[in-house]
Amino acid sequence: MDYGSAMELRHIRYLLAVAEHGNFTRAAESLHISQPTLSQQIKQLERRLEATLLDRSGRAVTLTDAGEAYVYHARLALRDLEAGRRAVHDVHDLSRGHLRIAMTPTFSAYLVGPLVHRFRAAHPNITLSIREAAQARIESDLAMDRLDIGIGFEGDHTAGIEALPLFIEPLSVVTATGHPLASSSRPVPLQRFAAEPLCLLNTDFATRLQLDHYFAQQGVTPSIAVEASSISAIVELVRNGGLATVLPDAVSRAHTDLRPIATEPAMPTRRVVLLRRSTDYRSRAARAFTEVVTTMTAPTIGSADPRD
Numbered sequence: 676m677d678y679g680s681a682m683e684l685r686h687i688r689y690l691l692a693v694a695e696h697g698n699f700t701r702a703a704e705s706l707h708i709s710q711p712t713l714s715q716q717i718k719q720l721e722r723r724l725e726a727t728l729l730d731r732s733g734r735a736v737t738l739t740d741a742g743e744a745y746v747y748h749a750r751l752a753l754r755d756l757e758a759g760r761r762a763v764h765d766v767h768d769l770s771r772g773h774l775r776i777a778m779t780p781t782f783s784a785y786l787v788g789p790l791v792h793r794f795r796a797a798h799p800n801i802t803l804s805i806r807e808a809a810q811a812r813i814e815s816d817l818a819m820d821r822l823d824i825g826i827g828f829e830g831d832h833t834a835g836i837e838a839l840p841l842f843i844e845p846l847s848v849v850t851a852t853g854h855p856l857a858s859s860s861r862p863v864p865l866q867r868f869a870a871e872p873l874c875l876l877n878t879d880f881a882t883r884l885q886l887d888h889y890f891a892q893q894g895v896t897p898s899i900a901v902e903a904s905s906i907s908a909i910v911e912l913v914r915n916g917g918l919a920t921v922l923p924d925a926v927s928r929a930h931t932d933l934r935p936i937a938t939e940p941a942m943p944t945r946r947v948v949l950l951r952r953s954t955d956y957r958s959r960a961a962r963a964f965t966e967v968v969t970t971m972t973a974p975t976i977g978s979a980d981p982r983d
Contacts, residue, residue: 684756686720687749688711690728694746697735754820772801772960777808777816778826779881780843782947784906785925786826794967796928800959807905810881817952823961825950826882826968838948839965841972846886846942847935849927850919862939865895872900874909874918888919889943947972 692702693713703710721728728742738746762791778787787805794801808816813825814833832838848868849856854949868890875897876883883902890897900918901971903909906926913920916930927935949968951957 684753686716686723687753689716689721690742691746691749692752693717693736694738694742697737699736701875704854726843750819757820772789772958773804774801774823774958774960774964775804775823776825776964777806777813777822779810779813779828780807780876780904780906781923781926782826783807784910785923785929790968790971793971794964797967798960801963809879813950817950820952823951823958824964827948827950828885830881830887832950835953836950837953838950839969841949843944843946843967844947845924845944847924847927848919848934848938848942849913849922849935851914851917852932852934854917854919856919856936857934859881860938861930862937865890865893865938865940868897868919869895870898872898872918874901874903874912874916874920876906876909877902877904879904880922885943885945893940918926 689702689706691700692706696702696705699710699714706713715728724741724745726741726745727739728745730737730739730742781866791803794803800927806896810830811828811833812829813822814836816822817825818833818835826841827838829838829840848856848863854960856863856867875886878884878887886897901912901916903912906922909920909922910926910930912918912929919936922933924935927933949965951961951965
């Protein structure tokens with residue numbers, strides 16, 4: 676069988692759509708084709724592969740074992756083809772281009788503004804798509820070529836993802852200036868936060884997982900009154916709600932109505948890293964962004980704030 680001539684990209688895209696939606700009708704709508712056409716094309720693919728890829732017997736359409744195996748490699752193939760397309764269209768003089776960037780929430784509060792300003796000053800014709808995401812999602816999207824660059828924390832990374840060290844980020848307990856702890860002249864025992872209500876990021880985020888691990892190491896079960904999914908929400912809650920939180924020192928310094936509180940033992944630090952695929956093609960724009968962020972943060976390895 677001549678698989679090279681038999682297989683077409685549309686068959687792969689159609690199969691992936693059905694796998695994603697679990698339903699032929701919704702998959703067909705997303706592809707802007709009729710449901711009978713989609714069903715016919717999938718059956719044609721199955722005949723050419725001589726394997727049943729979809730289980731149609733239940734309420735939802737699911738992948739068979741053969742389908743799971745094929746979809747895994749199909750996704751990798753599409754990722755590589757997209758990387759090849761970008762390589763062909765890469766412009767080495769940076770007169771145009773686009774970058775997809777994601778970072779964990781703490782960086783939106785103090786790093787992303789200065790970083791984007793510096794990058795656009797150097798490369799105004801490169802457009803940027805920036806979003807917040809949990810680190811696990813960032814690494815997954817990098818691996819599947821849905822992102823070009825991520826900014827997160829050092830740790831155990833997804834296979835195929837490399838981490839370039841940027842700077843050390845200290846953490847502190849933070850309160851509003853009117854909070855009772857704000858006037859403390861001595862470090863506050865960490866055990867105090869077994870009773871003091873805290874507002875923290877939820878457990879989808881690396882920062883929260885790091886804090887949970889640290890409190891557990893110290894034998895403290897923190898009193899978590901509120902969980903939130905953004906730093907901006909936490910800042911507002913701490914300003915107005917009589918709560919304490921844990922934030923990077925750079926964030927607390929940016930808000931005059933917040934006060935970092937020394938603790939005993941001190942809160943931990945973590946290493947910030949730039950995340951990227953370790954083997955795939957990197958566009959000229961991605962290389963330029965990496966250069967800007969590493970230059971911007973290089974003098975601050977071991978310091979508190981990459982803007983200093």
